[in-house]
Amino acid sequence: MKxxxxxxxxxxxxxxxxxxxxxxxxxxxxxxxxxxxWMNPAEYPSTGRDWEAKFYGEWSxxxxxxxxxxxxxxxxxxxxxxxxxxxxxxxxTVMYTAHWPRLHPSDFKVRTLDGVADxxxxxxxxxxxxxxxxxxxxGTSGLSGDPLSPLTHPPMPQQPLGLSGAIIGxxxxxxxxxxxxxxxxxxxxxxxxxxxxxxxxxxxxxxxQGAKSSTDITYWPHAVRAGVExxxxxxxxEITTDENGMATGVVYYDxxxxxxxxxxxxxxxxxxxxxxxxxxxxSASNRFPNGLANSSGLVGKNLMFHPYAQIYGYVKEPTDSxxxxxxxxxxxxxxxxxxxxxFVRGYxxxxxxxxxxxxxxxxxxxxxxxPWGADHHRVFRKLNGHRLGFSAICEDLPEEHNQVTLxxxxxxxxxxxxxxxxxxxxxxSRKMMEHALARGREILETAGATDICVxxxxxxxxxxxxxxxxxxxxxxxxxxxxxxxxxxxxxxxIVDGSVFVTSGGVNPTSTIQAIALYVADQMKQRLANxxx
Amino acid sequence: xxxxxxxxxxxxxxxxxxxxxxxxxxxxxKVPGADDPAIxxxxxxxxxxxxxxxxxxxxxxxxxxxxxxxxxxxxxxDAVAQEFRSSGGAAAATLVRVVLQCYYRDDRVxxxxxxxxxxxxxxxxxxxxxxxxxxxxxxxxxxxxxxAP
Numbered sequence: 140m141k142x143x144x145x146x147x148x149x150x151x152x153x154x155x156x157x158x159x160x161x162x163x164x165x166x167x168x169x170x171x172x173x174x175x176x177w178m179n180p181a182e183y184p185s186t187g188r189d190w191e192a193k194f195y196g197e198w199s200x201x202x203x204x205x206x207x208x209x210x211x212x213x214x215x216x217x218x219x220x221x222x223x224x225x226x227x228x229x230x231x232t233v234m235y236t237a238h239w240p241r242l243h244p245s246d247f248k249v250r251t252l253d254g255v256a257d258x259x260x261x262x263x264x265x266x267x268x269x270x271x272x273x274x275x276x277x278g279t280s281g282l283s284g285d286p287l288s289p290l291t292h293p294p295m296p297q298q299p300l301g302l303s304g305a306i307i308g309x310x311x312x313x314x315x316x317x318x319x320x321x322x323x324x325x326x327x328x329x330x331x332x333x334x335x336x337x338x339x340x341x342x343x344x345x346x347x348q349g350a351k352s353s354t355d356i357t358y359w360p361h362a363v364r365a366g367v368e369x370x371x372x373x374x375x376x377e378i379t380t381d382e383n384g385m386a387t388g389v390v391y392y393d394x395x396x397x398x399x400x401x402x403x404x405x406x407x408x409x410x411x412x413x414x415x416x417x418x419x420x421x422s423a424s425n426r427f428p429n430g431l432a433n434s435s436g437l438v439g440k441n442l443m444f445h446p447y448a449q450i451y452g453y454v455k456e457p458t459d460s461x462x463x464x465x466x467x468x469x470x471x472x473x474x475x476x477x478x479x480x481x482f483v484r485g486y487x488x489x490x491x492x493x494x495x496x497x498x499x500x501x502x503x504x505x506x507x508x509x510p511w512g513a514d515h516h517r518v519f520r521k522l523n524g525h526r527l528g529f530s531a532i533c534e535d536l537p538e539e540h541n542q543v544t545l546x547x548x549x550x551x552x553x554x555x556x557x558x559x560x561x562x563x564x565x566x567x568s569r570k571m572m573e574h575a576l577a578r579g580r581e582i583l584e585t586a587g588a589t590d591i592c593v594x595x596x597x598x599x600x601x602x603x604x605x606x607x608x609x610x611x612x613x614x615x616x617x618x619x620x621x622x623x624x625x626x627x628x629x630x631x632x633i634v635d636g637s638v639f640v641t642s643g644g645v646n647p648t649s650t651i652q653a654i655a656l657y658v659a660d661q662m663k664q665r666l667a668n669x670x671x
Numbered sequence: 672x673x674x675x676x677x678x679x680x681x682x683x684x685x686x687x688x689x690x691x692x693x694x695x696x697x698x699x700x701k702v703p704g705a706d707d708p709a710i711x712x713x714x715x716x717x718x719x720x721x722x723x724x725x726x727x728x729x730x731x732x733x734x735x736x737x738x739x740x741x742x743x744x745x746x747x748x749d750a751v752a753q754e755f756r757s758s759g760g761a762a763a764a765t766l767v768r769v770v771l772q773c774y775y776r777d778d779r780v781x782x783x784x785x786x787x788x789x790x791x792x793x794x795x796x797x798x799x800x801x802x803x804x805x806x807x808x809x810x811x812x813x814x815x816x817x818x819a820p
Contacts, residue, residue, distance in 0.1 A: 189776060190790060196721075251819075284810065288816065300800060308806065311809075312808050319806070320806075339795050340796065341791055347792040348793075475817045497771060500771040511693045511752065511756075520784070523784065
């Protein structure tokens, strides 16, 4: 039998890396089990001439399409939005757009302010120092002073405006609407061993330059140097418990597929909004027949995706297309509730610079704006390098029928039951998406765009996996308490997006990591009575 | 077994014919069609995980045409192609995508588009910083972050 560790972290992605690094200073024996492996930037798509084609196969954002040994299948047939993620050291920070807004203070008080959903048990101020610490660790770029966003202090200057940004900025100024250079985790100068961005463009499926921050090149090197053990290609099947209802460790399959038991005094789950409920539900036992930490019945419930309403078009001037990071500007013009719009809450906007030639051809053919035959070449030259995009990240309110359960048939390569997603877009979200599309059309038309196309929702847009093990002070209405500890299992913690009470209208990774650092800080402060 | 061995000769012929219908050669733009031998060879060599769906698409095409696609008269061939695209579902979309992804990485095509014949890394691209005075009207707005109680 293996020696017990003090802290066992499951998952080496955004939150697992942050909590590991923060706890390392305690000098406890900390072990992280990760089902994926270390990434090799020399193999990233942008190193090859077939860089765009790879996004349709081995570098697809969908684990079901990608099908790497490190991935697990997800039955998302009953959802208009498909789950996308990445499984490796660094998790989905390996494969994300690096857009870096954070939740607003008002996002933590939606019940009080707008009478919907629930307030969080913590507020923005509790997370502020951890947002700042995380921005330093991840290395953010941006411009302080956005009048409609929380104040941030990015250590690097914002990305260049480029051709696309200037067109968007002019259109937004003509309409009198807010826009601002996005905070991103793209290094705009050499930073902490990372080379500055050289505009490879194909940022989402990993950055060969290392300019895009992912936790395999930010937190993990520090955490490993500080003594954290990271064991890769280890897939956890279940968390075990004793007669007192305390977690005793995990059963996992090692890199050779051999079943192992790893005892631990504390278990921290960092598998995000689908992986975490899947693991808890797979950890059912006689004592916890409905799944671990699930006395509330809310494990897997309240899944929030952020439905994306996307609209794009083509201007006469050239845009940056694939020759720059894809996201450059945001708008918070419609972020807060205005009931005259016909819905509650709101959405953030991220503007998109353009696309590469293969993506442009494939998508435009599918949309019916790029014809077959003799006119193909003329039309393609009108479209390629002229695209501008607008994506609204619509706040998804928690609804219990949107959920992650265990699929009765589908299993992963180790025979572990796979997650099943049941999700519908609410009426409120639909109205929000329609509003966003109408605003996006105004912006694009003001910019002179034609051939306007819509993706609403973006079907392969389930990046943000939130709410399935929500935090709260009431054990009957939440899975973890206000500092991330399970109400039911006193030595079990959750630090990922599943603890979100509401989703806000922004990309969540910054907030997820701030929460992970906050929970780690709470644990350090309470070490003497952590299980009381 | 290589991907090209997984398609029959008849399927390869239909693939070549439909590829030329999607992207024909153009003297005006000085580009080959997608039926060009080098592009066809690239398609067959890199079908990989798409092989099954492409084969399914070609089976569907063969059923619609009921004879080699190239032997149909132009009007009938166009009608079959339209029906193929509208009724072919994910398989037809995959076939079209593999044709386009190989076409738009061909040196002659990229040269015609004015694009460099290289991977993005390690050279990257230059992005102009732009005129940040555009942001002045936004800076002038009063801060109005919604307060939380």
